[in-house]
Amino acid sequence: xxxxxxxxxxxxxxxxxxxxxxxxxxxxxxxxxxxxxxxxxxxxxxxxxxxxxxxxxxxxxxxxxxxxxxxxxxxxxxxxxxxxxxxxxxxxxxxxxxxxxxxxxxxxxxxxxxxxxxxxxxxxxxxxxxxxxxxxxxxxxxxxxxxxxxxxxxxxxxxxxxxxxxxxxxxxxxxxxxxxxxxxxxxxxxxxxxxxxxxxxxxxxxxxxxxxxxxxxxxxxxxxxxxxxxxxxxxxxxxxxxxxxxxxxxxxxxx
Amino acid sequence: xxxxxxxxxxxxxxxxxxxxxxxxxxxxxxxxxxxxxxxxxxxxxxxxxxxxxxxxxxxxxxxxxxxxxxxxxxxxxxxxxxxxxxxxxxxxxxxxxxxxxxxxxxxxxxxxxxxxxxxxxxxxxxxxxxxxxxxxxxxxxxxxxxxxxxxxxxxxxxxxxxxxxxxxxxxxxxxxxxxxxxxxxxxxxxxxxxxxxxxxxxxxxxxxxxxxxxxxxxxxxxxxxxxxxxxxxxxxxxxxxxxxxxxxxxxxxxxxxxxxxxxxxxxxxxxxxxxxxxxxxxxxxxxxxxxxxxxxxxxxxxxxxxxxxxxxxxxxxxxxxxxxxxxxxxxxxxxxxxxxxxxxxxxxxxxxxxxxxxxxxxxxxxxxxxxxxxxxxxxxxxxxxxxxxxxxxxxxxxxxxxxxxxxxxxxxxxxxxxxxxxxxxxxxxxxxxxxxxxxxxxxxxxxxxxxxxxxxxxxxxxxxxxxxxxxxxxxxxxxxxxxxxxxxxxxxxxxxxxxxxxxxxxxxxxxxxxxxxxxxxxxxxxxxxxxxxxx
Numbered sequence: 130x131x132x133x134x135x136x137x138x139x140x141x142x143x144x145x146x147x148x149x150x151x152x153x154x155x156x157x158x159x160x161x162x163x164x165x166x167x168x169x170x171x172x173x174x175x176x177x178x179x180x181x182x183x184x185x186x187x188x189x190x191x192x193x194x195x196x197x198x199x200x201x202x203x204x205x206x207x208x209x210x211x212x213x214x215x216x217x218x219x220x221x222x223x224x225x226x227x228x229x230x231x232x233x234x235x236x237x238x239x240x241x242x243x244x245x246x247x248x249x250x251x252x253x254x255x256x257x258x259x260x261x262x263x264x265x266x267x268x269x270x271x272x273x274x275x276x277x278x279x280x281x282x283x284x285x286x287x288x289x290x291x292x293x294x295x296x297x298x299x300x301x302x303x304x305x306x307x308x309x310x311x312x313x314x315x316x317x318x319x320x321x322x323x324x325x326x327x328x329x330x331x332x333x334x335x336x337x338x339x340x341x342x343x344x345x346x347x348x349x350x351x352x353x354x355x356x357x358x359x360x361x362x363x364x365x366x367x368x369x370x371x372x373x374x375x376x377x378x379x380x381x382x383x384x
Numbered sequence: 385x386x387x388x389x390x391x392x393x394x395x396x397x398x399x400x401x402x403x404x405x406x407x408x409x410x411x412x413x414x415x416x417x418x419x420x421x422x423x424x425x426x427x428x429x430x431x432x433x434x435x436x437x438x439x440x441x442x443x444x445x446x447x448x449x450x451x452x453x454x455x456x457x458x459x460x461x462x463x464x465x466x467x468x469x470x471x472x473x474x475x476x477x478x479x480x481x482x483x484x485x486x487x488x489x490x491x492x493x494x495x496x497x498x499x500x501x502x503x504x505x506x507x508x509x510x511x512x513x514x515x516x517x518x519x520x521x522x523x524x525x526x527x528x529x530x531x532x533x534x535x536x537x538x539x540x541x542x543x544x545x546x547x548x549x550x551x552x553x554x555x556x557x558x559x560x561x562x563x564x565x566x567x568x569x570x571x572x573x574x575x576x577x578x579x580x581x582x583x584x585x586x587x588x589x590x591x592x593x594x595x596x597x598x599x600x601x602x603x604x605x606x607x608x609x610x611x612x613x614x615x616x617x618x619x620x621x622x623x624x625x626x627x628x629x630x631x632x633x634x635x636x637x638x639x640x641x642x643x644x645x646x647x648x649x650x651x652x653x654x655x656x657x658x659x660x661x662x663x664x665x666x667x668x669x670x671x672x673x674x675x676x677x678x679x680x681x682x683x684x685x686x687x688x689x690x691x692x693x694x695x696x697x698x699x700x701x702x703x704x705x706x707x708x709x710x711x712x713x714x715x716x717x718x719x720x721x722x723x724x725x726x727x728x729x730x731x732x733x734x735x736x737x738x739x740x741x742x743x744x745x746x747x748x749x750x751x752x753x754x755x756x757x758x759x760x761x762x763x764x765x766x767x768x769x770x771x772x773x774x775x776x777x778x779x780x781x782x783x784x785x786x787x788x789x790x791x792x793x794x795x796x797x798x799x800x801x802x803x804x805x806x807x808x809x810x811x812x813x814x815x816x817x818x819x820x821x822x823x824x825x826x827x828x829x830x831x832x833x834x835x836x837x838x839x840x841x842x843x844x845x846x847x848x849x850x851x852x853x854x855x856x857x858x859x860x861x862x863x864x865x866x867x868x869x870x871x872x873x874x875x876x877x878x879x880x881x882x883x884x885x886x887x888x889x890x891x892x893x894x895x896x897x898x899x900x901x902x903x904x905x906x907x908x909x910x911x912x913x914x915x916x917x918x919x
Contacts, residue, residue, distance in 0.1 A: 161895075351482070355479075
């Protein structure tokens, strides 16, 4: 339980300073804007369908509102997650407090866990606020809650992976900007790597498709829970955290 | 030498990176790639040899030892992650939490995919803005996942690959070409919409050889397969052709012989009795394991009633009248019984709870004591509120009511018989047997008969209603011993429109974009101001 003080300290840092509020405000403005636009578009399609029923458009809130909403939100996360994590270790390294932290009677793993859970806590709070969107959809029409559940589970797992990668990069440098940009670069690369799959062939194509983060999020956002997607996110998170731990340890003997 | 010593390693790394890049982004160029790999490896070794002293010193260093340990651990972790993911791909479980399971393919499709013998590649011609692209991708991914590597797919833009599109004769966006692999057996099948039923049936067709012929008996006032009128069978013919059957007419009276290539024979409600030599031809056909689908409408061609009795069918001399009000929902009267009770049989298994309409039908029961070698069972029943009206004159006056002598519902309206025939039948070879890609084991000839009490089950007027099409096609494919061709009801994505009033529109704009983020911002300002003050 010795990760708790680290967790508390980080939470205080997030919520005692403007960080959490600024990130939260902009995240919600952008996600909310996406949601509004999608819902307005759906409203327009509904009106068109009402006027021309023979057009036979498929009007399903899960397919046409929640699914694009979830995938848009995951793109937004791509930009915001590095900002949540970039400070975590880099700042301590720059100011030298990392030496203190590592000499405390707290194991490196507990420091790491505390910081990861703090960043995760902030993220979960943001997600909880976004429950407003499915709530509003449910006010206007019937919503398939199973699909909402998988969508949020997917966002949670995806966010965990993003955060752990951010944490890893932050533990490797003492410059916040470098940590932030490197995280963003890696996340973006994981995002677009699937696009290359179309031009590759054979095994490489399969591997590229599998590594791409998008494909795994897609099944969550359409209401399908597949163990292989869960395993993908969990192992990616675990790997990044493991590497971060090694990187902290390397600090001990590498100076 | 010093130049080499200094730069060999860098050049080696560049070579290896170049090889990797070529492998990733430039297909072909195999030779260049290998040349780069070999050059890179050679330069790396050279650099190690030239810098032996430095390398040795570095390796002796404490941090190098730690570094090696770290490298090993990282590699191990990576290995575990790769293995865990590989295992999870092989053994994954999947739950579709949408209400109508619209992202899951049917058990029939899964069966077809799991038993694929030849590799099949689907080439889907979609432009990025073609509607349905995403649905198609969803389907393909699932197909690939269930096929154990036999099914592969790729998306092509017909505008960017016009040559490919021309080669397959693709004219519309959204066409899917299924191409069978295997040596010297290339065969392809075009599917115009990427829907599960069409794709799966396309798969079945592309992995199978030859066409099967359905002969439709003609000459006694039967429903006409060429006619597009309400009682005609043109849509049924279309559906069978879509399922890769060839549909031909057969005038038995002119030539009382059933062709060798008949997969099955359809007798669509003759109005007058068949001639003795026609019945004899039917007997001969059934005797060598033929498959016949009889539609025996009430109060006409009563000779069929006595004929079918010898194969274990008990056709009622009645008209089933339905008093269950459910038929009103479909706008049909009491003369169109709505059937939703089915007996367990391959034909009805996949129908689930879907209703079928049996317009103007007589009852068709299984004989209590069927002849030897005949197994007969009923398939479908009318509701408990129906009865079999036997009073023809009352019916003509339109005053039918359940009399004491009329049979009470539920009444069977369809039945099926399997007849064991002598394997040493001298009548010649058994009719065309299905070939499912590989050689089939020889099996004893078993004739199959299905009898329904109506001539209208598959008429243009009723084929499209409720489960009629599925029922009809299931009968056809069961008779043709093609239980692998499937019929899946499209999973309707429910239409749920949202039409906002102007005040709702305001709320949709304000709540998520202004109010919620604004609240967070206010919290932030309050916190920061408080901290400033407390300092």
